[in-house]
Amino acid sequence: MKQVLHLRVNGQAHELYVEPHKTLLEVLREELDLTGTKHGCDLGECGACTVLVDGTPILACLALPIELQEREITTVEGLAHGAELHPLQRAFAELNAAQCGYCTSGMMLSAKALLDRETNPTREKIRDALAGNLCRCTGYEKILEAVEVAGREVAGRK
Amino acid sequence: MTHVIGTPLAKIDSWDKVIGAAKYADDMSLPRMLHARILRSTIPHARIVNIDTLDAEELPGVVAVITGRDVPIEYGILPSSQDEQALCVDKVRFVGDAVAAVAALDPETAERALQLIHVEYEPLTPVVTMNEALDETRDAIHSSAHADHHNIHKMVALEFGDLDAGFAEADYILEENYFYQGNTHLALENHSALASFSPDGHLTLWSSTQTPHYVHRALAKTLELPASRIRVVAAAIGGGFGGKTDPFSHEIVACKLAMLTGRPVKITLTRQEVFYCHRGRHPxxxxxxxxxxxxxxxxxxxxxxxxxxxxxxxxxxxxxxxxxxxxxxxxxxxxxxxxxxxxxxxxxxxxxxxxxxxxxxxxxxxxxxxxxxxxxxxxxxxxxxxxxxxxxxxxxxxxxxxxxxxxxxxxxxxxxxxxxxxxxxxxxxxxxxxxxxxxxxxxxxxxxxLPIYWNQMPHSGVIVKVDRGGGVAVFCGSTDIGQGSTSLLAYIAAEEFGIDVRDVRVITADTDLTPVDLGSYSSRVTVMTGNACISAIRPLKQKILDTAAEKLLVPAESLSFRDGEIICEDDDARRLKWTDAIALAEAKHGTLSGTGSYKPPKRAxxxxxxxxxxxxxxxxxxxxxxxxxxxxxxxxxxxxxxxxxxxxxxxxxxxxxxxxxxxxxxxxxxxxxxxxxxxxxxxxxxxxxxxxxxxxxxxxxxxxxxxxxxxxxxxxxxxxxxxxxxxxxxxxxxxxxxxxxxxxxxxxxxxxxxxxxxxxxxxxxxxxxxxxxxxxxxxxxxxxxxxxxxxxxxxxxxxx
Amino acid sequence: MLRLPPFEYHAPRSIEQAVNLYAQFGGAAMFAAGGTDLYPNMKRRQFTPQALIGLNGIDELRGIVQDNGITIRAGTTLSQVASHPILQSQYSALATAANLVSTPQLRAMGTLGGNLCLDTRCNYYNQEFSWRQALGFCMKKDGEICMVAPGSSRCWAVSSTDCAPVVVALDGRVRLVGPRGERVIAASDLYRDDGILYLGKERDELVTEILLPPADGTKSVYLKLRRRDSFDFPILGVAAALRFASNGEIANARIVLGGVGSRPLECVESARLLMGQKLTRELIGAAAEAAWKPARPLDNTDSTHSYRKKMTRVYVARALEALSEK
Structure with missing residues (x-):
């Protein structure tokens, strides 16, 4: 049975009318048309659907929106500040860290949570933070570089 | 002179990817769109005795159910291997083989309807290992038309030079057996296809495919439509690695269901289905x-x-x-x-x-x-x-x-x-x-x-159009699977015309709009589309140079394209802005465009x-x-x-x-x-x-x-x-x-x-x-x- | 896209409400905490409950409290367990185990209580509905026989929780609250050697707290065998906890294996060998040998069962070596 749901996504409040078994992934993609959040397995096995809830990376495919009503949800569409890209977005594009682009949203959101805590993480810390996001194209090398470069830019802004 | 080629630049399509705006096939939806699912065989090898779809058809929300009888024409990527059917008619050949399909108002209903399709199988001995395949007492998987011998699909033997003499010359001979296990592409994006059929008989398919041209041909064959009324568009592709180079059952099924229902139909495979579609590394x-x-x-x-x-x-x-x-x-x-x-x-x-x-x-x-x-x-x-x-x-x-x-x-x-x-x-x-x-x-x-099917036509074609505003549009059938083939065309056009990469638009992978490119496989794209692009641009450049030369009163050979200008190398005071040069050329020659194509050298x-x-x-x-x-x-x-x-x-x-x-x-x-x-x-x-x-x-x-x-x-x-x-x-x-x-x-x-x-x-x-x-x-x-x-x-x- | 089956959703605000709600549904409901284990199973139709009782809104299920020992409320997330300074310093095996569960995202969602109650796993069971239909269903869900041991009358699905062997090794207890009131049981009694009825609690009882005794100098370690350094469940987990007397002799020892049976497997013989002894290379070898014998992994997880059995000896030895160096 459908229920009224209040979700706050990328700073915008939404009132929705959905069934409680719809996951956050389905609601983002199919109700809000925020298709930047991807899905590779629907079972929590790839990280493609990673979004932030109050700044923490979680998997949209295993989250119930009904439990996230008072939380701040951030998707890839909410990474940029107006027309200004987040340093991660710029670094991922400029350093070729996004090949097919399918893991990119989730990868950048995991990285954002890390850089929000720490702007100059070691490679080991980056690896640990991004170990829940599979990529099949890049071999991760350029992703590591992009996170480092973005971290320096974030630090510079602070 | 080079200012683009050899430079580490961002891909032109990266920007859409980092803001989540790139549209992969499953990101698309159309008004009145139906959601389809495919019922797959649960038995590795069996004859299909009967398929009863009545219960599924009666489920509220189900709009259409089809079986192999609705799309029986055989297809396959190679002309010599036309051994697949979009939905199996007489036999299933592996767990995961497609048997029937449902289109419904929502994905949950389509999924439920699959459970209401009753298939009666007559199991055959499965052939699982290579040794079993060599055992002629086991059932043949295909008819003799599709195999060299029983379950041997293909046999070849070639000898170049004198092998015996070679071994006779050897001081040391080593023999050994090796095995390389099969594995799969595992692109992060599961295959997805969205089909739409218009009342005047035009079919459009958006799909995660590396080879829209070959899908185009397979659709024309299996759906018995003129190719001229089919449009295949490769959506943004979430990884390929070869896994999206065959025409697939779900692509044909989405189209057939769209034709039958008059509504757009989308099929997105689950991860398990992608494993079944496979086409990965041979063991x-x-x-x-x-x-x-x-x-x-x-x-x-x-x-x-x-x-x-x-x-x-x-x-x-x-x-x-x-x-x-x-x-x-x-x-x-x-x-x-x-x-x-x-x-x-x-x-x-x-x-x-x-x-x-x-x-x-x-x-x-x-x-x-x-x-x-x-x-x-x-x-x-x-x-x-x-x-x-x-x-x-x-x-x-x-x-x-x-x-x-x-x-x-x-x-x-x-x-x-x-x-x-x-x-x-x-x-x-x-x-x-x-x-x-x-x-x-x-x-x-x-x-x-050589192309997949025998023909004398180009492997890659490019159309270049120069707009009087200074923008260049490059049209090519190639598909970017993340490697950067779309950007490559922009780099080449920017290099050749001496303009900024951002002034180049690239339109790709659309069988209505772009000339044929055979697809993203065999590492062919850089060499073939790149050469086609150059061959489209060079005559166009000459036209522009000739008109510029007339204007500047210098020989055309002394002119070159550089940093948004046409400049006389002997006297750099003699120069024309790129847009002015285009205006002159367009005034003289009419709309500025060029076509180019590439065919590899004949070397077989x-x-x-x-x-x-x-x-x-x-x-x-x-x-x-x-x-x-x-x-x-x-x-x-x-x-x-x-x-x-x-x-x-x-x-x-x-x-x-x-x-x-x-x-x-x-x-x-x-x-x-x-x-x-x-x-x-x-x-x-x-x-x-x-x-x-x-x-x-x-x-x-x-x-x-x-x-x-x-x-x-x-x-x-x-x-x-x-x-x-x-x-x-x-x-x-x-x-x-x-x-x-x-x-x-x-x-x-x-x-x-x-x-x-x-x-x-x-x-x-x-x-x-x-x-x-x-x-x-x-x-x-x-x-x-x-x-x-x-x-x-x-x-x-x-x-x- | 794989989707959840429909259900009613209830969000109680207290443990009492949660337990009462569960009772009202008479077995047709399930508790849901982090959902990281439950929802994949629901998407594959291992479970299709009429109602979910969501525990995430219950404040009294969250937090870590230092008392005589330490009490971790069941709804505490695995990432909170992994990063808690007291757990890291005094109960380090638990912080380690929590930090080795799956991925950062899953640890931020999954809870300690959920990990302790993790459904047993088997690669004949953790598959989509159509896959199980192709094989024929197994006794754990919809079928009659065990696919990995067809002659057996029981289910051999594998306990795959990282935290359970540690909590058992640390002499932990768990508080259960049900419609008949509450009780505290030893963590080892939370498990049964059966792939289906793997929990030693009633279905209507909720794990609310994990109670660890004072560390009292106990050193602990957790080692995990898996193919990749992320995502993967343990195909062998070794939790070892030792308390040394002032003379250097071992005063208390527990070694518990995960991933090799339907419940955490306690190496009683190894512990017996260690008690009252000093930890020498020879003793480590003997204890590892004793641990290796009872481990009976079957061919229903990643890697081969003979390899997993072999690794028991190596990993137990390495766990003890790590403790001797601590």
């Missing part, structure tokens, strides 16, 4: 016999392969030939015999995955060479370098070498890894950890020299089967792997990979590095963990959790070197980069493991239990090896004897 059993002189010089090579093809033909005929084609393009081989065979089994069909049919024999060959080098006491790097093929020569099997930078590639990785000093010399502070280094090489084509040798392996040029790669092996647990850690790649001129080094690093990643995964495993005919682990692929924590650091030969066939001297760098990685790892612990693992994946088993054998004083012990007795045909070309390596008779 290949190999037997190698190689003769060499005491200094290691090869005198003869005999290579036998057996491919486990799975249930359908797919690219399999080509795959079979590929397991024998490229052994000759790295080292000088004066006599070569190849026997290949592909069998049908009741498992998901295999096809092309990154390196298509060549990583398996390369694995065997490079380990074989390592063994020979060890036996003869030769340094594995210096040994290989002595017998590398020369530029502008031919191989014994009639392949043309234009440029080969392999020697320099070996030098790069050997120097960087301090290979000579450190091989057999590495020690770890932890006693159970042993460290070693291994080297291997490889080569791959820059595009298949004088024998049947010579079309596979032919290419405008070959890339080369050398790899050194450093591994540590835990002798108590058998765990292998790849500590570092050095990889040098000769991909010709790097048009954008950032993208070439990306291809190298991605190839290394996939090679390490295939070497250590990726595998398609079955229990009976059922896939053991069709999920992203159970099919093991490297996480960020498992990936070793990669040091990449680009060796930029200037190849005459390539646009600006480019060759390929997307597949070749994978090839040397698995054998380099296997060779490094030998260096570390003295055991040979002659099969993939190299798992910890195999390491321990080999160490136990070694301890017991037996052959310290895990790998296939023998090769099945199979009816390979008599070989076709082919005379090598004039400029191929010759066997020098030194004995007798």
């Amino acid at each position: 290949v059993l190999m037997w190698v016999k190689m003769g060499v002189r005491n200094d290691g010089e090869p005198t003869a090579l005999h290579f036998r392969t057996m491919l486990d093809g799975g249930a359908y033909g797919s690219y399999g005929v080509a795959s079979t030939y590929y397991t024998g084609a490229l052994q000759t393009v790295t080292y000088k081989i004066p006599a070569y015999k190849f026997e290949g065979m592909r069998v049908f089994t009741n498992k998901p069909p295999c096809g092309p995955k990154r390196g298509h049919g060549t990583p398996q024999p390369r694995f065997a060959l490079e380990i074989h060479l390592d063994k020979i080098a060890r036996h003869l006491g030769l340094d594995p790097a210096e040994y290989r370098k002595r017998f590398i093929v020369d530029d502008k020569t031919k191989t014994v099997n009639h392949l043309t070498i234009t440029t080969c930078g392999l020697r320099e590639c070996i030098d790069k990785v050997v120097d960087a890894s301090d290979f000579h000093n450190r091989i057999s010399n590495l020690q770890s502070p932890i006693s159970s950890l042993k460290t070693g280094l291994g080297l291997a090489c490889g080569s791959y084509l820059s595009g298949a020299g 040798g004088p024998y049947k089967g010579s079309g596979v392996g032919v290419s405008p040029s070959y890339s080369y790669a050398a790899c050194v792997a450093q591994v540590s092996v835990d002798t108590e647990t058998g765990q292998v850690r790849v500590e570092k990979i050095w990889l040098a790649h000769d991909g010709g001129r790097a048009l954008n080094p950032l993208l070439v590095e990306g291809q190298v690093e991605g190839s290394v990643y996939m090679g390490v995964g295939e070497a250590l963990m990726e595998e398609m495993t079955y229990r009976g005919g059922l896939h053991k682990a069709p999920s992203l959790l159970d099919y093991k692929s490297l996480t960020m924590n498992d990936m070793p650091p990669v040091e990449t070197f680009l060796v930029e030969t200037n190849d005459p066939e390539g646009p600006f001297g480019a060759k390929e980069a997307g597949q070749g760098p994978l090839l040397p990685v698995p054998p380099a790892i296997a060779n490094a493991i030998y260096d570390a612990i003295g055991v040979r693992i002659d099969e993939t994946p190299i798992t910890p239990d195999k390491i321990l088993k080999a160490l136990e054998e070694k301890e017991k004083g037996r052959a310290a090896r895990v790998g296939p012990k023998n090769f099945p007795n199979a009816p390979y045909p008599e070989p076709l004897h082919v005379e090598p070309p004039e400029d191929a390596p010759r066997l020098e008779r030194k004995k007798g």
Whole structure:
């Protein structure tokens, strides 16, 4: 049975009318048309659907929106500040860290949570933070570089 | 002068990807769209007795249910293998074969309806292993029209030069069996297709496909529509690696359902279904016999392969030939015999995955060479370098070498890894950890020299349009799967016209709007679309130059395009703005556009089967792997990979590095963990959790070197980069493991239990090896004897 | 896209409400905490409950409290367990185990209580509906026989929780609250050697707290065997906890294996060998040998069962070596 749901996504409040078994992934993609959040397995096995809830990376495919009503949800569409890209977005594009682009949203959101805590993480810390996001194209090398470069830019802004 | 080519620039489509705006097929929806699902066989091999769809049709929300009778026409990627049906009519051939399809108002209803379709099967004996496929008492999977013999899909045998003489000249002959396990592409995006049919009979399909042109042809055939009324558009593609190069059942089914219901229909596969669609790396059993002189010089090579093809033909005929084609393009081989065979089994069909049919024999060959080098006491790097093929020569099997930078590639990785000093010399502070280094090489084509279906038309076409506002639009049928092929066209146009990359728009992969390009496979895109693009631009440039020359009162030859201007090289006061020059040219010539196309040089040798392996040029790669092996647990850690790649001129080094690093990643995964495993005919682990692929924590650091030969066939001297760098990685790892612990693992994946088993054998004083012990007795045909070309390596008779 | 089956959703605000709600549904409901284990199973139709009782809104299920020992409320996330300074310093095996569960995202969602109650796993069971239909269903869900041991009358699905062996090794207890009131049981009694009825609690009882005794100098370690350094469940987990007397002799020892049976497997013989002894190389070897014998992994997880059994000896030895160096 459908229920009224209040979700706050990328700073915008939404009132929705959905069934409680719809996951956050389905609601983002199919109700809000925020298709930047991807899905590779629907079972929590790839990280493609990673979004932030109050700044923490979680998997949209295993989250119930009904439990996230008072939380701040951030998707890839909410990474940029107006027309200004987040340093991660710029670094991922400029350093070729996004090949097919399918893991990119989730990868950048995991990285954002890390850089929000720490702007100059070691490679080991980056690896640990991004170990829940599979990529099949890049071999991760350029992703590591992009996170480092973005971290320096974030630090510079602070 | 160059300002774009050779520069590390962002891909032009990266920006949409980083803001989440790129539209992949499953991101699209249309008004009134229906959601479809496919019912798949739960039995590996059976006759279909009856399909009852009545209950499903009556479920509220179900709009249409179809079965094989609705789309019975056979198709397949190769004209010689038209053995698939979008939905099976009489027989199912693997667990996952498509049987029926439902279109419903929402995905949940479509899913529920699948459970209400009742299929009655008459099971047949499943054929699961290659040995079972050779057993003629088992049921045949296909009719004799689709197989060379019973469950043998394809048999080939070719002999180039005098093999017997070659072995007679040898001082040392080594024979061994190898096995390369099957694995899959595992693109992160699951395949998806959205079809729409308009009342005037136009069909449009948006799909995650690497080959819209071939899908276009398959749709015309199976749906019996004129191709002129079908439009196939490749959406943004979330990874391919060869997994989206066949026309797929779900694409045809989405179209058929759209035609029947008059509503748009979308099918997005689940991860499990993608495992079933597969078309990935063939498991290949190999037997190698190689003769060499005491200094290691090869005198003869005999290579036998057996491919486990799975249930359908797919690219399999080509795959079979590929397991024998490229052994000759790295080292000088004066006599070569190849026997290949592909069998049908009741498992998901295999096809092309990154390196298509060549990583398996390369694995065997490079380990074989390592063994020979060890036996003869030769340094594995210096040994290989002595017998590398020369530029502008031919191989014994009639392949043309234009440029080969392999020697320099070996030098790069050997120097960087301090290979000579450190091989057999590495020690770890932890006693159970042993460290070693291994080297291997490889080569791959820059595009298949022949198209999938026989024709004389171009392989790639480009239209360029210049707008009076200064913008350039490039139209090409090529599909970008992340490698950057769309951006490449923008770089070339910007380079040629001397303008900013941002002033170029590229429209690709749309059979209505763009000229045909055969697709993103066989590493063909850079060379073929790049050349087509140049050939579209150059005459157009001449028109613009001629009008500019008239205006500036200088000879056209003195003018060049630079930084948004046309400038006289002899007198740079004489210059015209790019937009002014266009205005003049358009006023004189009318709308400014140009077309170009590319067809590879005709180089096939004088024998049947010579079309596979032919290419405008070959890339080369050398790899050194450093591994540590835990002798108590058998765990292998790849500590570092050095990889040098000769991909010709790097048009954008950032993208070439990306291809190298991605190839290394996939090679390490295939070497250590990726595998398609079955229990009976059922896939053991069709999920992203159970099919093991490297996480960020498992990936070793990669040091990449680009060796930029200037190849005459390539646009600006480019060759390929997307597949070749994978090839040397698995054998380099296997060779490094030998260096570390003295055991040979002659099969993939190299798992910890195999390491321990080999160490136990070694301890017991037996052959310290895990790998296939023998090769099945199979009816390979008599070989076709082919005379090598004039400029191929010759066997020098030194004995007798 | 794989989707959840429909259900009613209830969000109680207290443990009492949660337990009462569960009772009202008479077995047709399930508790849902992090959902990281439950929802994949629901998407594959291992479970199709009429109602879910969401525990995430219950404040009294969250937090870590230092008392005589330490009390971790069941709804505490695995990442909170992994990063808690007292757990890291005094109960380090638990912080380690929590930090080795799956991925950062899953640890931020999954709870300690959820991990302790993790459904047993088997690669004949953790598959989509159509896959199980192709094979024939197994006794754990919809079928009659055990696919990995067809002659057996029981289910051999594998206990795959990282935290359970540690909590057992640390002499932990768990508080259960049900419609008949609450009780505290030893963590080892939370498990049964059966792949289906793997929990030693009533279905209507909720794990609310994990109670660890004072560390009292106990050193602990957790080692995990898996193919990849992320995502993967343990195909062998070794939790070892030792308390040394002032003379260097072992005063208390527990070694518990995960991933090799339907419940955490306690190496009683190894512990007996260790008690009252000093930890020498020879003793480590003997204890590892004793641990290896009872481990009976079957061919229903990643890797081969013979390899997993072999690794028991190596991993137990390495766990003890790590403790001797601590």
